[in-house]
Amino acid sequence: xxxxxxxxxxxxxxxxxxxxxxxxxxxxxxxxxxxxxxxxxxxxxxxxxxxxxxxxxxxxxxxxxxxxxxxxxxxxxxxxxxxxxxxxxxxxxxxxxxxxxxxxxxxxxxxxxxxxxxxxxxxxxxxxxxxxxxxxxxxxxxxxxxxxxxxxxxxxxxxxxxxxxxxxxxxxxxxxxxxxxxxxxxxxxxxxxxxxxxxxxxxxxxxxxxxxxxxxxxxxxxxxxxxxxxxxxxxxxxxxxxxxxxxxxxxxxxxxxxxxxxxxxxxxxxxxxxxxxxxxxxxxxxxxxxxxxxxxxxxxxxxxxxxxxxxxxxxxxxxxxxxxxxxxxxxxxxxxxxxxxxxxxxxxxxxxxxxxxxxxxxxxxxxxxxxxxxxxxxxxxxxxxxxxxxxxxxxxxxxxxxxxxx
Numbered sequence: 001x002x003x004x005x006x007x008x009x010x011x012x013x014x015x016x017x018x019x020x021x022x023x024x025x026x027x028x029x030x031x032x033x034x035x036x037x038x039x040x041x042x043x044x045x046x047x048x049x050x051x052x053x054x055x056x057x058x059x060x061x062x063x064x065x066x067x068x069x070x071x072x073x074x075x076x077x078x079x080x081x082x083x084x085x086x087x088x089x090x091x092x093x094x095x096x097x098x099x100x101x102x103x104x105x106x107x108x109x110x111x112x113x114x115x116x117x118x119x120x121x122x123x124x125x126x127x128x129x130x131x132x133x134x135x136x137x138x139x140x141x142x143x144x145x146x147x148x149x150x151x152x153x154x155x156x157x158x159x160x161x162x163x164x165x166x167x168x169x170x171x172x173x174x175x176x177x178x179x180x181x182x183x184x185x186x187x188x189x190x191x192x193x194x195x196x197x198x199x200x201x202x203x204x205x206x207x208x209x210x211x212x213x214x215x216x217x218x219x220x221x222x223x224x225x226x227x228x229x230x231x232x233x234x235x236x237x238x239x240x241x242x243x244x245x246x247x248x249x250x251x252x253x254x255x256x257x258x259x260x261x262x263x264x265x266x267x268x269x270x271x272x273x274x275x276x277x278x279x280x281x282x283x284x285x286x287x288x289x290x291x292x293x294x295x296x297x298x299x300x301x302x303x304x305x306x307x308x309x310x311x312x313x314x315x316x317x318x319x320x321x322x323x324x325x326x327x328x329x330x331x332x333x334x335x336x337x338x339x340x341x342x343x344x345x346x347x348x349x350x351x352x353x354x355x356x357x358x359x360x361x362x363x364x365x366x367x368x369x370x371x372x373x374x375x376x377x378x379x380x381x382x383x384x385x386x387x388x389x390x391x392x393x394x395x396x397x398x399x400x401x402x403x404x405x406x
Contacts, residue, residue: 001060004048006067006265014043021059024257029055029062032253034262050266050328051251057258066265068330068359068383075387077263079272080249107182107192110241113234114175114199123171123225129162138162170217172206177214178238211242212261269328270311272390273357277312280394286314286321300348310345320349324357331358334367334378346374359383
């Protein structure tokens with residue numbers, strides 16, 4: 001296994017190791033922008049970028065660990081998933097996120113399909129087992145009975161072929177793992193939790209594999225039951241749950257050299273912050289948007305320059321009031337170049353408040369500065385309590401905004 005760290009040190013893969021199968025895996029990752037490759041006489045330098053995940057192949061694997069650690073990354077992923085399927089400007093005038101958002105749709109879809117499949121009966125398979133019993137059951141295998149028992153003077157036992165009717169363990173594994181993902185990474189209300197618990201009481205226990213292995217098992221189930229529309233729908237819904245409906249969060253890497261799934265950590269941080277912000281109530285008519293100008297070729301200056309692409313904007317009517325940049329960095333204070341960037345964004349957009357959001361290994365920090373034109377708030381949100389910190393930050397910004405309006 002080749003182990004890397006997101007945005008971490010590059011690793012030199014020697015010419016011999018490169019020729020032993022690593023070449024195909026790493027070239028596949030490079031083609032998808034996951035890593036950078038630089039050729040040297042001694043081998044190839046592999047440089048990890050802003051992706052976290054794993055590529056598997058028969059020859060080995062490439063794993064990229066999150067720079068912030070697994071527990072903070074899991075919290076980051078939960079926050080990002082809550083927002084992923086929401087539209088970019090879904091705030092109502094009173095600041096509340098629509099209750100019937102896409103996340104709820106994903107959860108309710110899965111629960112409805114799961115309950116229906118359990119009611120109809122999950123797919124079963126018949127397995128045969130040879131038993132030595134005193135009382136015949138199933139089908140007697142006379143040949144084995146004679147060879148194993150009768151010929152040796154044992155007349156009180158017979159060999160029987162027993163047919164067992166079991167639910168398919170791969171389907172059970174997929175359903176149980178999807179349930180675990182729902183409980184761990186989605187916002188389930190009480191009625192959804194009750195419904196999920198009732199369903200899972202009727203699904204047999206099986207050893208659980210990884211989410212990646214469950215996703216790999218789904219195509220086989222689809223092939224075996226291609227005529228069952230209800231099971232196809234359930235497996236499709238399970239796949240969306242297991243992947244977090246991550247179309248925009250997960251990058252699937254598929255090729256002859258292997259298959260894998262990778263998360264863009266920059267995007268996760270942006271969506272996590274945005275999700276926390278728009279979920280906070282009381283924005284007094286402000287409407288939030290994530291990358292609203294990306295692709296519009298709006299220049300930084302009136303007469304040109306690089307494209308203007310702030311991460312998050314809050315509008316009041318058609319005017320920008322707040323500009324926010326999510327910095328996927330672990331820092332103990334603001335970086336000067338980041339401050340210059342956010343101030344230039346604020347000056348160009350007319351925003352009166354500019355916010356830089358970092359992560360930090362400390363208990364958190366905040367620095368404020370600015371003048372009558374632009375107020376800058378720089379925040380370091382602690383990794384140890386990342387999920388709670390994002391939510392508290394959003395609530396504090398709402399209170400500040402309400403005070404400014406008052």
